[in-house]
Amino acid sequence: MGIDGEDDAAATGGAAASAKGSSADLKRRSAAKKRAEKALQQHLPGDTKLVAALPDPEQQEALVRENERDPLDGEQTWPTEEELAAAAGGSKLRKRRLPAGTSEYQAAWILDDDEVSGSDDNDDEEEAVPLSEDLASEEDYGAAAGDEGDDDASMMGDDEEAEQAAAQRLREELKAKRMAEAEDAEYPDEIDTPQDMPARQRFAKYRGLKSFRSSPWDAREGLPAEYGRVFAFENFKRTAKRAHEAVARATDGSDPCCVLPGSWVTLVLADVPAAAAAAVLERTAAAAAAAAACAAAAAGDDGMSLDAGVTSATGAVPLTVYGLLQHEAKLSVVNFSMKKAASYTETIRNKEELLLVCGLRSFTGQPVLSDDAQGADKNKMERFLHPGKTAVGSLYAPISFPPLPLLAFKVVLGQKPQLAATGALRSCDPDRLVVKKIVLSGYPVRVHKTRGVVRLMFFNPDDIRWFKPVELWTKSGRRGRITEPLGTHGAFKARFDGPVQQRDAVCMSLYKRVFPKWPAAAQQQGGLGMASFA
Secondary structure, X not given: OOOOHHHOEEEOOOOOOOOOOOHHHHHHHHHHHHHHHHHHHHHOOOOOOOOOOOOOOOOOOOOOOOOOOOOOOOOOOOOOHHHHHHHHHHOOOOOOOOOOOOOHHHHOOOOOHHHHHHHHHHHHHHHHOOOOOOOOOHHHHHHHHHOHHHHHHHHHHHHHHHHHHHHHHHHHHHHHHHHHHHHHHHOOOEOOOOOOOOHHHHOOOOEOOOOOOOOOOOOOXXXXXXXHHOEXXXXXXXXXXXXXXXXXXXXXXXXXXXXXXXXXXXXXXXXXXXXXXXXXXXXXXXXXXXXHHHHHHHHOOOOOOHHHHHHHHHOOOOOOOOOOOOOXXXXXXXXXXXXXOOOOOOOOEOOOOEEEEEOOEEEEEOOEEEEOOOOOOEEEEOOEOOOOOEEEEEEEEEOOOOOOEEEEEEOOOOOOOEEEEEEEEEEEOOOOEEEEEEEEXXXXXXXXXXXXXXXXXXXXXXXXXXXXXXXXXXXXXXEEEEEEEEOOOOEEEEEEOOOOOOOOOEEEEEEEEOOOOOOOHHHHHOOOOHHHOO
């Protein structure tokens, strides 16, 4: 279900729905309106019958947070006879290579490679929980079990050793993060080709580009299933302008249903779940009790205000009710400009969990960091948020409209949250391309004018044939191509557009689009996650 086209918005997946909805929705909204009128008349004291505003079923926006995606909405073709035959043949028993003269009984004891790897994993799991190695016999075990005092002392010593080991691991992890950030700043995007698996399998999702700036990339290609649950705008700026104009009409008195600032009003909410209503009543009762308890202290000359006394004495704060602009209850891919705080010295990795505070909203998220290239159709993913450099963080979040500041905090269990980054809302655009770049490097061992033999980029000839169409480049500015593999250890011949020096490095750039991580189910159920968005 999408957003009305009149508001320049549409869902990324599924068919667009009408703004008025179906007849069942109209009946439901009409019934809700009648219940609200009845409840409002009951709550008004005495002869007061002034009604400031009532919900209009035709103009009321449905509280839809996620788009209802149809899993069968995509293109589906009937399989061919060859595909059916291949699928039927795949269920047959796989032939095994056995030495000559091996009987069936002997073949049952010969394990395949997959079975051997699985048995190794099981052995590791068994070794992860070892038995008591210091108890060599049953007599030693009985003697150890009888000495409870020694056990208590040893347990206390073990706890201290465990705490020291945990602190040591934490220091090592922080040191490794700092080293990785420094290495990324010195050698950006460079990685080593794995030797334990083929490169064509490790980098199967990557592709080569002639030019990162001008090569085409379809923004609707290969989208994950989560993109069918979010909403997108055809014109985000125009929708934001209309939303702000509606707020201006509601506050300046031109809207007949507006309530001027400073007015005392009674809000009547319909169709509220019992659990949510109980939580609201409990919170308001706690805040009222705390205010009554602090009234005497606030009336004195101790310099403490009523609000400060309520918060410091009991931790309960008054319930705050605020309104949302149009579409702000829906989810989309929100982009924030972020800059690392000067007071934060730790590293901020890509997709690191942060507490994001945007005005009255606060939620946890794992933003995907990318560079802030103005006017570019593709944005390179950043592995770290470097000091003094502005990046863009993309994540699944509620729709918001600028101007909206951002404060990002790093929350560690048992410690005070630290301000990690600051920024502001940039846009709500699921079509923004965030591309991860990796660089494979090799070194020429023999060169002759524009030709050379390169090693250490790949380690088998099949990978060389797979990546042969991808363009090569050197750090001195030359461009080239792979001509043919040489030998069986990963060397290949290459030709460049100019003379190549042997001290130069030959590189290959590969690209893959990355997407934000969908919030976990625990975040959606409560706390600072998706449930506290609105």
